[in-house]
Amino acid sequence: MFLVMLVNFASAVIGFILILSLSVIPFRLWRRAQEKGYRGPAVQVFLVTWVTLMLCVGIAAVLGLLEVGVFDVSDMWIGVVCVASLLVPLIIAEVLAAVVVFALPRRRHRPGGPRSVRIPYRFLGWLTLSLTAAITLSLVVLGSGASWVRPVYHLWFILGSVAFWCFSQDNREDKPARDEALSGQDSRPPVMYVRGFSQEMQYFAPRPPGPQEVAAGPVLDSLAASQRPLATFEEYLQPTVEAVLGPWRGLGNPTDYLPPRGIRRMYALDEHWENEFRDLVAVSQGILILPGAYPHLVWELYTIKELEAQQRVFVLTAPSARRRRDVFNWALGTKIHTWQQFVDAATATVVRKDRKTGIETRMKADYTFGGDPGPGAVVTFDHSARQVVLAQGILTPADYVTVIHGRLRELRDP
Incomplete structure (x- = not known):
């Protein structure tokens, strides 16, 4: 036995x-x-x-x-x-x-302009909830004893999930209109977000504590952080960036069906995105970069330096709590690049082909990087594009943004 x-x-x-x-x-x-x-x-x-x-x-x-x-x-x-x-x-x-x-x-198919869909997600969400309520009422009235409990449980689990998904899609569809309304109320220069589109779903760190959470020491705070859901780079930093610095903007992935949660995205056609990138760099007070290796990195860094904006660039590395983040990123198939992989991609010499003339040119960004700054770091560059580590070991969004805000204030008032 x-x-x-x-x-x-x-x-x-x-x-x-x-x-x-x-x-x-x-x-x-x-x-x-x-x-x-x-x-x-x-x-x-x-x-x-x-x-x-x-x-x-x-x-x-x-x-x-x-x-x-x-x-x-x-x-x-x-x-x-x-x-x-x-x-x-x-x-x-x-x-x-x-x-x-x-x-x-x-x-x-890589269209530009605002994202819109023909599917009435809000209507489908309410329809699903109404149908669930009607079936539940029927089971309660017609069922005998507790025979209706298990069917109702499964019904709410399945149709409730469908309704939640529909409302989530509807919320994403309404996001550009909300962003536009908020941007009209904020006259501060924008902050720009530069990253590879494949990094957008990459988890960056546990979500920051809510306003009601009280610090309880490093051990308990670390334990609490390990229980909080993970957040992407945008979800982690957006509330603090927009509260302290200004509206956060970036170019959107042309293949997006609906705008992801996070920053306000501007969708440009393939033949126009480079001009849109230049325009956004020119008006941005700061440029936040999530380190990674992707095809357009060298051109973007080259263009930033060409516009003399390298001192307004801030490369942020994730906080030290990485194990759970790495497991979830692996499960979702999201690749995390090391600092050395980022440096290798940023300092490489690439060949770019002009869309109009077809002429190929060799390009190098000419930034000078130092060693790996470690977790929780804010890295910027001086006037000659040499790496400057502003801070290390940061654990909260407020600390990241405080360092960035102080640096931007120094640049404005030397």
Whole structure:
């Protein structure tokens, strides 16, 4: 009997680990689809629906085996068979989903201008909630005893998730109008955000503490930070940047279906984005860079220096709490570049082809970098584009922005 329990327990543990590992694959497939230009809801809905359906098939198979009495609960191999019944449909689903995603051709549609969609997400959200309420009421009235509890629980979990997603999409669609209204009330020069588009979903640090949280010492504060959800670079810094410095702006990814949460984005056509970049650099009081390696980095740094704005550049490295962040970024398929990879990409000599004339030219940004400044650092450059480390070991958004604000004040009032 002990051996039976041991085998079943081991099967359950291994099965849980395998299912948890397989749950990462749909997120990575979604990231892969985004990189190929599929940022709308179609691929997302396909992945969620298909994988969930096949998981339900696996659960039904397990329940069927138990119900028909193929195995007894005391059977040594019941755990192995149940885990296999769950895993096989899930593996088949994810293999077929991977084939579909990798077979998708890369999209070339990269429109400029504000993002808008034809799907009435707000209406669909309210419709889903109304339908859920109506079905719940019917089950309560027509059900006997507590027979309605389990169906209602599953109903609210599934349709509630759908409604939440619809309202989330609607909120993103309304974001440009809210940003425009707020920008009209703020006369301060903007702050610019420069990054590779593949870095936008990269987790940067745990979300900062709320206004009600009180400091309780380094150990308890570190423990509290480990429990808070992770935030991207924009989500982590935006409230403080816009409160202290000014409105935060940046160019948007032309393949975006809807604007992501965070800064206000300006969407330019491929043939115009370089001019838009120059214009934004010229009017910005500061330029925040998330270190990474991407194709246009050298041109962007070269252009910033050409416009004599290198002293207004601030490269920020993530705070020291990196382990949980790195695990989640790996699970989502988001690559984090080291400082050395960023430096290698920034100091490389690249060949750029002029869109109009087709003439190729060699380009080098000519910045002088020092060693890795470590976690929680703010790095800027002097008038000759040499690296200057302003601060290290920073742990909060307020500290980052305070250092940047002090440097900008020095540049304005030398």
